[in-house]
Amino acid sequence: MEGVTLLSSRVSHFSLRVKIALLLKGIEHDDLPQDLRNKGQLLLESNPIHKKVPVLIHNGKPIVESVIIVQYIDEVWRGESPLLPPDASLRAEYRFWTDFIDKKLLDCLMRFMRGDAKNEEFIENCELLEGAFTKLGNEEEGPFFGGARMSFLDVMLAPYAVWIPGIVGVMGLKPASQEQCPRLHNFFQSVLAHPAAKLALPTVEALKEFLVARSAVYRGK
Amino acid sequence: MEGVTLLSSRVSHFSLRVKIALLLKGIEHDDLPQDLRNKGQLLLESNPIHKKVPVLIHNGKPIVESVIIVQYIDEVWRGESPLLPPDASLRAEYRFWTDFIDKKLLDCLMRFMRGDAKNEEFIENCELLEGAFTKLGNEEEGPFFGGARMSFLDVMLAPYAVWIPGIVGVMGLKPASQEQCPRLHNFFQSVLAHPAAKLALPTVEALKEFLVARSAVYRGK
Structure with missing residues (x-):
């Protein structure tokens, strides 16, 4: 199979990261949306361990x-338009905060959806991300960690x-x-207005429909 | 603070990876072993989120x-002696299997120690790693994923x-x-004989002492 093919699902935050990166880089690709309740042969063969x-x-x-x-x-x-910066210590910071998003922010949101995490924990994670913007972002250059354009870390956070x-x-x-987390707030607004991200992301309304349909599953876990 | 300092603990598999990498690269550094039951100011300040x-x-x-x-x-x-290979798709494989070690192998071992995982699950993970050796390693060149010398992925797996x-x-x-997983078996033997790994790793006896002292904690979780 020549070229680039993306196996994804419409709302998966992990899939959305990849879709945004492909669009940012202008990489031609085919989309193969997957039915996750009835996984196809290509998905099972391509990712036999995690499926x-x-x-x-x-x-x-x-x-x-x-x-x-x-x-x-x-x-x-x-x-x-490299996504990861050339400086090794900044790359390490970007990787650290990516890990934070996956291990802390996502974990806390998943537990909240199951009725198993306090709202304060989510606010604390947002405040830590606000601190990351203050430390790593340059507000004068733009709303993203990468300044005026989206970097690796921006792609990781964008689906949220x-x-x-x-x-x-x-x-x-x-x-x-907005008072607690002005930079994070500005980041999310800028993501929603960004051409590549706008094209990749589902609307909030579409996501709400998905969550309504799935909420029984989340609550039941 | 000039130079390189490693805050670690004597048996932590995560710490051991870093120690091995420093020794492989011949990087001069100071060791600052940490008392994890009574965390010092430097550790808390250096890693305020995860501590x-x-x-x-x-x-x-x-x-x-x-x-x-x-x-x-x-x-x-x-x-x-670069640890990550120049080929992007091999780098992705190394990162995939690193993630596998952390999410599957380690997770399964931690649950086994708490009496919460079946032995078969561990064997299955070993067989998947054996498959990774067959796919990525070149047996004629040497026992490691990197052939005769330890690569990034070898460093990740070595503490085991x-x-x-x-x-x-x-x-x-x-x-x-050894019949089920000959390559994995050979890998572990070669790690134990490797100068840098030998210097970094505690002896199996020392690790056993640690585990005996900690087993009540593991079981009690």
């Missing part, structure tokens, strides 16, 4: 796990621009206020 | 999380050369046989 989306198939070779795929994309299509309002709308999560 | 070892402090800047630290070391001290025999000895884990 999950996203999978990027590049010239017949499957790459799996969103963080690994986005790094791969950045290494293969380095081009004029629709996921958080979705969980707010459907499950009653109270978001951090 | 865990290992932390590498390089010219005053703390880097945390073993996988991120070893990538940082490889990027800053690229030198003559003492951890697995430790859990076998203290908690009655039944290891995969």
